[in-house]
Amino acid sequence: MINSRFFNRSELIGFVSLLLLLVVILPLALDIFRLNLVAKYLTYSFVAIGLVLCWGYGGILSLGQGVFFGLGGYCMAMFLKLEASSVANTKIQSTPGIPDFMDWNQLTALPFFWKPFQSFPFALAAIILVPAIFAFIIGAAMFKRRVGGVYFAIITQAIAAIMTILIVGQQGYTGGINGITDLRTLHGWDIRTDHAKYILYFVEVFFLFAAIMVAQFIRLTKLGRILVAMREQEDRVRFSGYSVANFKIFAFCAAAVFAAVGGALFTLEVGFMSPSFVGIVPSIEMVIYTAVGGRLSIFGAVYGSLLVNFAKTSLSETFPQLWLFGLGALFIAVVLAFPNGLAGIWGDYVQPRIDRLLASRTKKSGNGGLVADGAPAE
C-alpha cells in the first residue's frame, strides 16, 4: 500500500499511467523487436532519474554519467563474457578459455582483476560498489575542496574522456574500441532468445519502478529538502551547520549507482558493452534526456529518455541521411518552448485541466472520493 502522502495526486496519476504504459500497453502493442528497443531506452531512464536527483534537486550538473553507466555495464559484461568464453567455446584460440579479444592481443592468462568476475554475486556487488566508490572518490576530491558548478561539470567531462581513452588503449584487458561483444548466456540461460527478452523487459521494468520509489523516497526525506536548499543557497545551508560536501557526495554517488544499474541492464538487453557509451557525447545525451523530460520530474526523466530515443530510432529509419538535423531541431524546440521539459508541459497545460475536471466532479458528487478512486490496488 502506498501512503497517499508518499505520492501527491498528480504524482499518483503519473505513477499509475507509467505503470499501465510499461506493463500493459507497450508489451501488448509492440512486437518483441520493438519491445527490446524500449527496454534499451529504459536503461537510460535509470541514468536520467539519477540526474534528476543530482542535477535537478542537488544542482550538481554531471556531464560524465556515461562513466558510471559504462562501469556498471562493463562489470556485467565481464561476467557474461567469461561465461561465454568457456574452454569448449574458444578452442580455436591459441589460449582457450580466455575472452577472444585477449587472445588476439597475445594475452595468455586471465588478468587478475578479471578473475573475481567469474562469480555472479561478486559481479552484482561490483555493479553497485565500483561506481559508488569511484563516485565517492571524485566527489570527495571535488566537493571537499568546494569545487562546484561549471568547474565540476568540466571535470566530469574530462573524466569521461579519460575513461574512454583508457578503455580504448588497454584493448587487451578491455576489448578496446570494439567493446565486449558476443555475450550469450547468464548462468546457462540464453539471453538472446525472444522469450528471454520478454522476461528481461519485465525484470527491467520492476527495477525501474524500484528506482522511482527510491528516488521519490530520497526526494521526500529531509535529505531531499537539504539538496534543494543547497541548490538555491549553498552558503546558508553551510552556515546552518550542515556539511554541504557530504550531501553533495551522497547525491553524486546515488546518481552514479542509478546509472550503473542502467548500464548493467543495458548489457543484458543489448548483449554487449563498448566505450561508445562512456565518452563525452553519450554522457551529454543522457543530460539531454533529463532536460527533455524535465529535470525536476522523476517520471519526466523516464518519458524523456523514451521520447528522445524513440525519435532517434524512427527518424533515422525514415530519413537515414537527414535524421540528425531532425533530432537537433527537436532539442532546440523543446528547450526554447518548454524550458521545464515534458513535465513542464504536463504541469502547465494538462494538469490544470484535469484538476478543474476533477474539482467540478467532486463538487457534484459531494464527498471527496478522490483518494479511493485513484489509489492503486497494490
Next chain:
Amino acid sequence: MMGMAAIPALAMLPRPSFGAGPATSAVNTTGLAVTDSEVTVGILHSVTGTMAISETGSVQAEKLAIEQINASGGVLGRKIKFIQEDGASDWPTFAEKAKKLLVNDKCAAVMGCWTSASRKAVLPVFEQYNGMLYYPTFYEGLEQSKNVIYTGQEATQQIIAGLDWVNKTKGAKTFYLLGSDYIWPRTSNKIARKHIEGHLQGAKVVGEEYFPLGHTQFNSVINKIKLTKPDVIYAIIVGGSNVAFYKQLKAAGIDMSKQTLLTISVTEDEIDGIGGENIAGAYACMKYFQSLDNANNKAFVADFKKMWGEKTVIGDVTQAAYLGPWLWKLTVEKAGSFDIDKVAAASPGIEFKGAPEGYVRIHENHHLWSKTRVGRAKADGQYELIYETADLVEPDPFPKGYQ
C-alpha cells in the same frame, strides 16, 4: 540524390520484366522478404558521423551494383529492392539496425559495415537470426562465419606480399611500424612483425607506435623516425589522422622519393582528404586501385562516375563493396534459392569474372581469393600500379605462425 541522374539513362534500356522466375514458394522456404517480382536486401552503413566519409563510397558502389543487376534482369527473375539504414558511426546502432533489417524487414542479404567494431557488434545478430552479411573492408582476420562473406582482404593477404615486395625490390631491412590504436592496425602490425622477423633475411623492426583514433600530433614520432632512419615506414593510420600525419611528414622534410613509406590504410578516398601533393611518392599495398588497366575496371569507373558524379574517387573498399551484391546474385542463382543456409553452402567456389579488380573467387572460409597489388601515389590523387602478385593470394584468416 545524385543517383537521379542515372535514371534517364537507364530508362533508355529495354526494361526487363520481373516476375518470370521460379515460384516464390520454391526459392524461399524460410519467410524472407521475397515476392514473385521482388527481393529485399539491406544496406547498412554509416551515412552520418565520423565514418560517413569512408562509408559513403561503399553505399554508392552497392547501389550501383543493385541498379546494374536489376537492369540485367535481377536475381532469379526478381528485382532487388533495398532498404537503407544508417549505422551512425555508432556500434550499438549498427546492432540495432542489423536486427531491424533481419527481424522486421526479413532482408535476404545485407551489404554493410565498415569498421571492425561495427562488424563485431552485428555478428552475433547475424548468427542468431541467420542472416547473410557481405562485408567490404580489408580487416584483421581472426574471424570466419557461415553468415558473413568477406569481400575485402584479410590481413595476411594484404601484408605479406607487400613486405616481400619492398624487401626484394628496395632491399629494405629496417621497418618502423605505426598504427592507430585499435584491433586492425595492432593485429596487422603483429603479422607484419612476425613476417619481418621470421621470414625476411636479416630484417628487423626498429620501432612500433600507436596513436588514438583522431590523433593529430605526430611530431614526436616523426623526430624518432628521423633519428632511426628506417628503410621503410610502415603506416596503418586511419581516418582523419592521416591528413595531419602526411602533412607533418612533408613539413618535417621527409622526402618520399628517398624515404620509402608503405601504407595499407590509405585508399584514393583518403588521398582526397590528405591532398595528392602531400602523399605523392608513398606506396600503398591493397587489392584494387582506381587506375587499374582492364576492361572491367574501365566500365566500372565510367558507370560509377556517371551515377555519382565526375569528381568521385573509388578506393579499395568501394570496389569490394561493389562485389557484394554481384557475389550474392551469383550465389543465389547457383543455389537456386534465397534461403540463407543454401546461399551459405553454395558460396565457396563462386567466381565473379566481371570484378573491376579482375577475377575473384570465394574460398571455403568465406573470404575471397584475390591478387595483391602495390601502387605509388601520384600528385593527382591516383595510384600508379607498380607491382601485382602473379597469382591469386589465398585468404588465411587464422594464419599459423603469425598469431
